[in-house]
Amino acid sequence: MKMTHSILRRLLVAICIAVLGAFVLPPQDAHAKPTGNSCVDCHSEMPDKQLSDPVKGVESDIHHAKGLGCQDCHGGDPTKGMAEGDPELAHNPAKGFVGSPASKDIPGFCAKCHSDVEFMKRYNPKLRVDQLLEYRSSKHGKLLETGDGKVATCVSCHGVHGILAVSDTRSPVFRANVPGTCAKCHAKAGYMKQYGIPTDQFDLYKSSVHGMKLLEKGDLAAPACNNCHGNHGATPPGLTSIAFACGECHANNRDFFNQSPHKEAYAKMGLGECTSCHNHHDIAKPTDAMLGVGERALCVRCHSQGDKGFETAAKMAVELDTLKLTLTLAHELLTRAERGGINVRLGKYDLHAADDALIKARTAIHYFDFDKFHEVSGSGVTEARQVITQGEEALHDLRIRQIGLGVSVPIILWVALALYLRIRRMEREKPF
């Protein structure tokens, strides 16, 4: 009897452990079940990671998400092979099986669909279909044509299986990830040695105004490598085309430069239009000190005392400083008045316009012509002076308020004193 109880108790404990164990264990991986797709079923079981990993990667792949399967790229028959126990039935050349393409064939492999306008319209009508053409015109594409197997192809940037949409933040071609993706090859000195190009672009870019905006602040408006070099048609911009690349975003700077006397002079001297002053990969945040004839001014690199450029640079720098000082004073006056409780809404509105004039003036520097620059900066100075007048009027109102209150304080104190004297007199006349 005692023994039966002991067995029952142990059985109960065993059942409890089994139930709890089953509960705490995570559910079995659903993907281990056969899917009916011989590519997935067979490759997922393969001990060689190179053959099994594509199955895992494809789960997050944009093509998979759109309903495309292995056979849509690699050909073959996914309905055969597994049940029959013969993988070669799936790898059927008669069913278009091409297997894994060689590096040189990858652009054409992807272009089977991506250059097919009708096909692409079904999935993503706004996606361009000229990537192969672009690629062939790129430095990468041209080198590939020569049989260089080291150059980047589609998969070098987009990945192989597990390709994500460009807008996906995890994608290697998402804007903020592009510099890192390019740097995978371009920052490797050994890998790039045979091409004889620098490998410090990524480091220079990281410290540039663009790099810091994009990589540190996450500002997706800042350009990555492809914004200047192109993406599928990536190529180093020539001396004359750099300005066009910069002008894509800095349109006014480009237009003003093109109207400036520097345009012709730079062309004659063989100087890069934007890069001569701003550099290229390590473009620093421009400062006002770059203009003028001071120690940190760039103008004095070419211009010296006595020439017209030197004189223009000096005048423009003085004018810019005047605008900045006037704006600072306008801001200060409005702030003081506002702190005093005076309505300065209109002044602040006008000040925005004057602040805009400073931005415009900094752009108008690229005219490298004092009269044209003055048209912009001079209007800013006029607007700022108007705000100063408003600020002074507001402060005058504030002073009147303060004087009014200031006058009332002695009156109040006089009343207090009069009361006190009245009490004294009253208590002298009628002591308690």
Add this chain to the structure above:
Amino acid sequence: MSEPATHSGLSQWLDERLGWHAIKELALHKRVPMHKHSIWYYVGGMTLFCFLVQIVTGIFLLLYYRPTAEAAFESVEFIMTDVKFGWLIRSIHSWSANLMIFFAFVHMFSVFFLRAYRRPRELTWVSGAFLLFLSLGFGFSGYLLPWNQLAFFATKVGTDILGQIPLIGDWLLTVARGGEDVTGATLTRFFGVHVAVLPMISTFFLLGHLALVQKQGMSVPIGEQYKKTRQMPFVPNFALRDLVGWTLALGILVLLASLFPWELGEKADPMASAPAGIRPEWFFCFMFQTLKYIPGKVWFINGELLGIIAFGLGGAALVLVPFLDRRAAREEKHKWLPVIGWFVIVYIIVFTVLAYMP
């Protein structure tokens, strides 16, 4: 046909209905003791003066203020810039609020050191302590009403502390905020509390406090009652002296409003990050700074919770002072009580200064 209303006729009319002559006699025969600490009697009156200023200026502000997240800031801006003398009314309301709390603290400490709470004035002290708490409540609820950036985040931090209270913390937080976060619903709640709930409760306590002061008369400090103290008539001598105190309070108020107009700041933006140097109003700073210094965990208790419990016990001890100080009832001096009082004053000053240091 009734006689035309003359002064004596009106007095008679009031006496028949309100017992006016009895009130007049009481006022005329009321005496206030005079001794070397009499000056502290006037601070209570100055606190009352600020409270009255709050009511008058508050009613003026109510004419234009709109208690919604969308319109609150703009309505205060409108008051300050477009309404005639609106800037003055708001500035005086803000400064008077701060002066009222300052005078309330001074009044409380003067009563504490003079031990004027002793029998039979225990209830006068208790009602006064509650009035101090209510003043702090006015300060806290009113701070958010302009819906500016600093007030928004200070209220967020302030109400976060409520959430630390065990068991009912989450509930309290939701009730105070009108939701999980500080939103327009919080503003509406705070407005309701500021202009309806607190004034109603304060009026009740204030009338009780004043009635008790009249009933019990002014306390004479221990040791002074055996001396031959002079008695001053309440009307007109003390009343006129009180009026001097009120006039001086008005002078201070006007001086502060003219030299340091109350700023409005930037409109609250819940999506923006909290501004640097965020802290509550000065009268909460000593508590806020203490909570900052307490470690996250003290033994196994949450540090912030420990601080809240400590300040809660401090508040309870403050209310119960007359019942804890047994010697006061026996008219005996106390060795430690002034030390504790001075320690609390120094603690409040030091921690407030620390909160304002960069």
